[in-house]
Amino acid sequence: MSTGTRIQRITITPIAFRDPPLLNSAGVHEPWALRSIIEVVTEDGVLGLGESYGDTGHLARMESVLPGLIGLDVYALNQIHAKVAEALGGVAGSDKHGLTGDFTSGGTVDRVFSPFEVACLDIQGHLLGRPVHDLLGGKVRDSVPYSAYLFYKWAGHPGAEADEWGEAIDPAGMVEQTRKMVREYGFGSIKLKGGVFPPEQEIAAIQALREAFPNHPLRIDPNCAWSVPTSLRVAKELDGVLEYLEDPTPGINGMSEVAKQASMPLATNMCVVSYDQLPEAIAKDAVQVILSDHHYWGGLTRSRHLGVICDTFGVGLSMHSNSHLGISLAAMTHLAAATPNLSYACDTHYPWNAQDEVIEPGVVSFVDGAMAVPTTPGLGVTLDRDQLARLHENYRTCGLKVRDDTGYMQKFQPDYERKRPRW
Ligand SMILES: O=C([O-])C(=O)C[C@H](O)[C@@H](O)C(=O)[O-]
Numbered sequence: 053m054s055t056g057t058r059i060q061r062i063t064i065t066p067i068a069f070r071d072p073p074l075l076n077s078a079g080v081h082e083p084w085a086l087r088s089i090i091e092v093v094t095e096d097g098v099l100g101l102g103e104s105y106g107d108t109g110h111l112a113r114m115e116s117v118l119p120g121l122i123g124l125d126v127y128a129l130n131q132i133h134a135k136v137a138e139a140l141g142g143v144a145g146s147d148k149h150g151l152t153g154d155f156t157s158g159g160t161v162d163r164v165f166s167p168f169e170v171a172c173l174d175i176q177g178h179l180l181g182r183p184v185h186d187l188l189g190g191k192v193r194d195s196v197p198y199s200a201y202l203f204y205k206w207a208g209h210p211g212a213e214a215d216e217w218g219e220a221i222d223p224a225g226m227v228e229q230t231r232k233m234v235r236e237y238g239f240g241s242i243k244l245k246g247g248v249f250p251p252e253q254e255i256a257a258i259q260a261l262r263e264a265f266p267n268h269p270l271r272i273d274p275n276c277a278w279s280v281p282t283s284l285r286v287a288k289e290l291d292g293v294l295e296y297l298e299d300p301t302p303g304i305n306g307m308s309e310v311a312k313q314a315s316m317p318l319a320t321n322m323c324v325v326s327y328d329q330l331p332e333a334i335a336k337d338a339v340q341v342i343l344s345d346h347h348y349w350g351g352l353t354r355s356r357h358l359g360v361i362c363d364t365f366g367v368g369l370s371m372h373s374n375s376h377l378g379i380s381l382a383a384m385t386h387l388a389a390a391t392p393n394l395s396y397a398c399d400t401h402y403p404w405n406a407q408d409e410v411i412e413p414g415v416v417s418f419v420d421g422a423m424a425v426p427t428t429p430g431l432g433v434t435l436d437r438d439q440l441a442r443l444h445e446n447y448r449t450c451g452l453k454v455r456d457d458t459g460y461m462q463k464f465q466p467d468y469e470r471k472r473p474r475w
């Protein structure tokens with residue numbers, strides 16, 4: 053084996069990019085979203101890229117595994133995973149917002165391993181002259197459909213001017229937001245981030261969307277804001293309207309109770325977010341669609357395995373997204389292209405953050421709501437170093453180190469409490 057394929061250097065650069073005041077069941081997005089860009093360089097000087105979360109705890113966990121990764125071969129993904137697990141020593145991480153469920157120790161390993169794996173696959177692709185999807189079994193589609201990801205939102209951050217999206221706090225505002233997103237990106241499916249207003253108002257928003265967009269599949273995701281009885285009431289009212297209902301209520305047992313009576317499939321990126329949660333969820337038929345996300349399912353190769361597990365047990369597969377930039381979007385697109393049973397349009401926050409892209413233009417574009425699968429070697433993206441420096445400077449000066457949607461909401465509504473369920 054050529055020694056030139058061993059890892060010589062890894063750099064983790066925390067960044068911050070602008071984020072609108074998007075509302076969710078935890079509070080409201082702060083003016084800056086935190087993220088990190090991972091660069092892995094081999095002894096032969098080949099560069100691979102990854103993108104991950106930017107909270108302090110996650111950054112520290114990623115930094116803590118670096119010494120064990122230097123000198124490993126970029127093809128030795130199993131060894132890299134084992135080294136990450138060894139360095140983390142069974143710790144289970146956490147985050148403040150809880151929007152992607154509780155971390156297990158296995159899930160923590162997968163979250164830390166993920167960006168290094170993506171960067172190693174990027175390098176492998178460059179070395180072999182093949183796109184990453186070829187390393188995942190080959191693409192089964194040439195473009196990957198994404199869904200419009202709607203948020204209730206304020207017109208602008210308090211004290212700042214309104215942003216280009218304006219306010220959306222009622223059904224009319226939501227329809228207007230959707231029209232803009234569908235006009236600009238061509239999305240053919242729609243997801244509403246709910247859990248913000250009482251369920252009746254969110255049911256009315258879905259009904260207004262159904263009327264305005266009669267042919268678009270619809271989903272709503274209240275991030276566990278509803279009790280089991282409330283979830284069942286909403287499910288009944290939206291019978292025949294939703295393609296799936298995402299995380300109406302907390303926990304595998306609660307979801308299982310709702311699933312027994314709801315007419316539509318239940319989806320999750322909260323109660324099943326790591327492999328050790330799959331057996332119980334499948335045994336209890338708690339979820340019918342799992343939202344994969346390579347950032348916490350252990351990178352692209354392991355997420356492909358998740359696809360096979362879902363296929364085996366007859367569980368549907370969709371894809372989740374947090375605030376992200378183009379390296380993640382490219383990785384998501386390669387994965388989705390090489391996952392035959394990914395049969396729903398994937399989530400993406402991209403329209404909310406596209407203005408602060410960290411890669412050079414040309415790769416990311418949406419035609420009819422879908423992104424063309426990159427065909428050049430590796431992920432097919434090139435880092436814009438000037439932009440990376442700007443986004444890192446944002447990180448240094450923005451004053452945020454941890455995503456805290458609840459704390460930010462409390463600045464404006466001091467009596468705000470995060471409750472799951474709330475209704
Ligand atoms: O599908 C989801 O639950 C998410 O995308 C979680 C996210 O963190 C989203 O709710 C957000 O950013 O507000």
Ligand SMILES: [Mg+2]
Pocket residue numbers: 273275298299320321322372
């Ligand atoms: Mg969700």
